[in-house]
Amino acid sequence: xxxxxxxxxxxxxxxxxxxxxxxxxxxxxxxxxxxxxxxxxxxxxxxxxxxxxxxxxxxxxxxxxxxxxxxxxxxxxxxxxxxxxxxxxxxxxxxxxxxxxxxxxxxxxxxxxxxxxxxxxxxxxxxxxxxxxxxxxxxxxxxxxxxxxxxxxxxxxxxxxxxxxxxxxxxxxxxxxxxxxxxxxxxxxxxxxxxxxxxxxxxxxxxxxxxxxxxxxxxxxxxxxxxxxxxxxxxxxxxxxxxxxxxxxxxxxxxxxxxxxxxxxxxxxxxxxxxxxxxxxxxxxx
Numbered sequence: 001x002x003x004x005x006x007x008x009x010x011x012x013x014x015x016x017x018x019x020x021x022x023x024x025x026x027x028x029x030x031x032x033x034x035x036x037x038x039x040x041x042x043x044x045x046x047x048x049x050x051x052x053x054x055x056x057x058x059x060x061x062x063x064x065x066x067x068x069x070x071x072x073x074x075x076x077x078x079x080x081x082x083x084x085x086x087x088x089x090x091x092x093x094x095x096x097x098x099x100x101x102x103x104x105x106x107x108x109x110x111x112x113x114x115x116x117x118x119x120x121x122x123x124x125x126x127x128x129x130x131x132x133x134x135x136x137x138x139x140x141x142x143x144x145x146x147x148x149x150x151x152x153x154x155x156x157x158x159x160x161x162x163x164x165x166x167x168x169x170x171x172x173x174x175x176x177x178x179x180x181x182x183x184x185x186x187x188x189x190x191x192x193x194x195x196x197x198x199x200x201x202x203x204x205x206x207x208x209x210x211x212x213x214x215x216x217x218x219x220x221x222x223x224x225x226x227x228x229x230x231x232x233x234x235x236x237x238x239x240x241x242x243x244x245x246x247x248x249x250x251x252x253x254x255x256x257x258x259x260x261x262x263x264x265x266x267x268x269x270x271x272x273x274x275x276x277x278x279x280x281x282x283x284x285x286x
Contacts, residue, residue: 002031002033003033003201004035005033005035005056005208006035007036007037007056007057007059008039008050008057008058009036009039009059010059011038011039013232013235013243014059014081014189014247016219016225016232017212017216018036019232020215021211021212027208027211029211030204030207030208032204032207034208041114041117042061042064042114042118043064043065044115044116044118045114045117047064047068047116050074050075050192050194051073051075053194056194057191057205059081059189060191061121062190063121064117066260066264066267068116069277069282070273070282075195076192076198076283077192078191078205078253078283078285079191079209079253081250082189082247083252085184085185085188086183087164088122088184089163089164089181091159091167091176091179092158092179094153094175095155096155096158099179102126102130102182103130105179106130106132107136108157109138109139110123110138110140110159110160111139111147111148111152112140112160113141113143113145115139121272122161123139125184126182135271142157142160145167148160161182165242165243185262186262187256187259191209193284198286202284210251213250213252216249219249220247220248225244226241253285253286255279255283260283261276264279
């Protein structure tokens with residue numbers, strides 16, 4: 001009997017291989033029946049869903065799930081999904097003429113999907129990079145990209161960090177302006193699974209990731225993939241092609257101890273964690 005797994009992810013182009021594999025019925029060959037749910041609220045919402053048993057698997061930002069697990073979350077990382085960094089766009093409202101550069105956001109209000117989300121954690125990382133005191137940052141919780149657009153338009157918030165190609169249509173339409181960028185200094189997406197699922201179904205999880213890895217490899221080498229991304233995720237063909245050149249999928253189940261240490265050290269130095277977690281407490285080897 002196939003193992004039923006509820007998988008959570010953001011509705012973004014990075015997750016195209018999951019949808020292709022599901023549409024082709026490839027997960028069934030690994031003995032897994034995947035039900036996918038989009039989480040527009042991002043990493044914070046998915047971490048909450050993992051902890052509350054509302055999803056079994058999450059394709060989630062590395063820094064967000066490291067923070068969650070280190071603070072008692074009920075999951076572990078089992079694989080690296082996207083090994084390339086995420087390029088975060090720094091945005092403001094189209095009508096906020098006093099914000100022309102990242103430096104103009106010092107002392108302003110940041111829109112975040114929720115506290116401990118990627119948009120929140122990266123605001124802290126950006127503050128440290130800019131020489132601002134992260135403890136003085138002010139936030140407006142907006143729930144999602146749509147909520148951020150509304151908050152920036154109304155002037156309730158002044159800055160917002162989100163993956164730059166996902167927001168590009170809203171920049172092109174004039175709803176937002178991008179005033180800078182900041183890349184994460186580590187692989188951007190990992191795959192996290194609830195602990196009880198790992199303990200009971202490790203071999204099937206590994207088989208699922210092997211299937212996914214094959215789909216990712218084929219997708220990366222298929223010349224038609226950028227056009228597919230443009231159509232499915234409503235991007236301009238040139239934007240999809242530019243993004244596609246930068247992304248590298250991995251689906252590796254080998255523990256990246258150095259990466260996990262780097263993320264934990266950064267979050268500790270920023271005051272988000274009290275101490276650096278050991279990689280073995282964050283990762284489950286399938």
